[in-house]
Amino acid sequence: MSDIGVVWIREDFRIENNAALSFATQNHNYVIALYIYNNFDYDNKREAQKWWLSKSLEIFKKDLSNYKINLQILKGNELDVFSKLKKKDKISIYWNKVYEPDVIAKGKKIRDIFLKNEINFKYFKGNILNEFQEVTKNDGTPFKVFTPFWRNAEQKYINSTPNKDYKIKKCINSKLFFKNCIEPKDILPKKNWFKKFENYWEVSEKKSKNILKNLLENKIKEYGSSRDIPSIEGTSKLSPYIKHGQIHVGTIWKKCNELKSKGIGYRKYINELGWREFSHSLINYFPEFLKGNFRKEFDRFPWVKNEKFLKAWKTGMTGYPIVDAGMRELYETGWMHNRIRMVVGSFLVKHLRINWTEGEKHFRNCLLDFNKANNVAQWQWVAGCGADAAPYFRIFNPILQGEKFDKDGIYVKKWVTELNKVPNKFIHKPWEMELQYQEAIKTIIGKDYPAPIVVHEKARESALNAFQSLKKK
Numbered sequence: 001m002s003d004i005g006v007v008w009i010r011e012d013f014r015i016e017n018n019a020a021l022s023f024a025t026q027n028h029n030y031v032i033a034l035y036i037y038n039n040f041d042y043d044n045k046r047e048a049q050k051w052w053l054s055k056s057l058e059i060f061k062k063d064l065s066n067y068k069i070n071l072q073i074l075k076g077n078e079l080d081v082f083s084k085l086k087k088k089d090k091i092s093i094y095w096n097k098v099y100e101p102d103v104i105a106k107g108k109k110i111r112d113i114f115l116k117n118e119i120n121f122k123y124f125k126g127n128i129l130n131e132f133q134e135v136t137k138n139d140g141t142p143f144k145v146f147t148p149f150w151r152n153a154e155q156k157y158i159n160s161t162p163n164k165d166y167k168i169k170k171c172i173n174s175k176l177f178f179k180n181c182i183e184p185k186d187i188l189p190k191k192n193w194f195k196k197f198e199n200y201w202e203v204s205e206k207k208s209k210n211i212l213k214n215l216l217e218n219k220i221k222e223y224g225s226s227r228d229i230p231s232i233e234g235t236s237k238l239s240p241y242i243k244h245g246q247i248h249v250g251t252i253w254k255k256c257n258e259l260k261s262k263g264i265g266y267r268k269y270i271n272e273l274g275w276r277e278f279s280h281s282l283i284n285y286f287p288e289f290l291k292g293n294f295r296k297e298f299d300r301f302p303w304v305k306n307e308k309f310l311k312a313w314k315t316g317m318t319g320y321p322i323v324d325a326g327m328r329e330l331y332e333t334g335w336m337h338n339r340i341r342m343v344v345g346s347f348l349v350k351h352l353r354i355n356w357t358e359g360e361k362h363f364r365n366c367l368l369d370f371n372k373a374n375n376v377a378q379w380q381w382v383a384g385c386g387a388d389a390a391p392y393f394r395i396f397n398p399i400l401q402g403e404k405f406d407k408d409g410i411y412v413k414k415w416v417t418e419l420n421k422v423p424n425k426f427i428h429k430p431w432e433m434e435l436q437y438q439e440a441i442k443t444i445i446g447k448d449y450p451a452p453i454v455v456h457e458k459a460r461e462s463a464l465n466a467f468q469s470l471k472k473k
Ligand SMILES: Cc1cc2nc3c(=O)[nH]c(=O)nc-3n(C[C@H](O)[C@H](O)[C@H](O)COP(=O)(O)OP(=O)(O)OC[C@H]3O[C@@H](n4cnc5c(N)ncnc54)[C@H](O)[C@@H]3O)c2cc1C
Pocket: 227, 235, 236, 237, 238, 239, 240, 242, 243, 272, 273, 275, 276, 277, 279, 336, 337, 338, 339, 341, 342, 345, 363, 367, 369, 370, 371, 372, 374, 375, 376, 378, 379, 382
């Protein structure tokens, strides 16, 4: 085997449970980690994630140096970079898989280049519990409904050989191979928007382990109920770490299963990991999922184009406090609570009747945990056009959602500070306060905070009519 092993890092910024990195260090005297930054995937599409990526590279570089491994970063197209490698370079390349159809397609082209240029390569299971091909119905066809999918997938995972303990060996000495490298800071977004994220997130593998420990010791018991309350940190907030591979889902699953008492919280949490597996299965079996409505009748849906409403939604100025709080949380922190993602999503596609793809795009640009499979599958779930989706006629009432899940308005007041003086009774419908009272508390609706851009009952009716129109043809 060649002297140098190159590990192509994509979404696996971790030392623990990293199959490709482990294999390279066990089989080569010198190992280099390579990241290829393809700005086409990020510019004007995934601005928030540039920050997480840059931080991931910076920290991982330090972590790897303890093993005498250099992390080198190139800017460009993966195919161009790899086609320059030749047999005489005497290197072998390893990577962990990423489960997105276009990434898989590119991977096939890269494998062809390596075969042609006689470069040794090997790839490993990525950040997933089961390879998607392993989970099918008895007749070999893919599942389209979550519950039977997960029953089958979880059992399959339990029955499979437990994850090996992938150990990393320290290399003899560090080496450099690639020229014209860039630094992690070169990836940062041009706008200073990202600077706020530093107040909310610590990007490292170590931090993800601490978060998991805290979840298991302090949160998982109550997860079943607290996961729906946006004012408390009832969920793990591990999603951006999972996306970038600071932690492997197999590690999370294993630690959860070491719990002595496994109650409803444990069950619910594991099910969420199941939804992630389900989304990945869907987009790989049905790649058209990523391009448009899974349920084709929605191609005829009378979506409304309304830039003013879309802007109000994006900037958290719809006049519905729970929706606005969510949109502002997203912009400020790069993350939004799951319950609120469902509420704001429903508001966009049902109250405003704006195509879900607009919401998907905005989330993609702002979410630190953006992940193609989860984002598209969840947007289609919200819109009612996905597999096993919430029916379109089930329309979230943003006032009742607020009253149920943010009873005391703590979440709303945190993000929509102009409503700080509004009493709980009105916090989710401030427009119902008498004008005299609005004046007394210096919170005039329509001036200090917007009046609702649509009336709930009317918007609901229009949405239902639009949905009915699908059935007529
Ligand atoms: C419209 C919409 C868009 C979404 N876009 C994304 C996205 O781009 N990336 C993303 O990771 N999640 C997305 N989700 C799913 C979910 O909101 C987030 O995974 C969750 O809020 C992350 O927070 P957490 O880590 O605290 O979750 P926890 O409750 O702690 O859950 C643990 C893990 O399970 C997975 N998970 C949880 N809920 C879901 C779900 N509904 N579907 C799939 N996986 C789930 C995540 O990996 C999460 O980190 C979206 C949901 C909606 C409604």
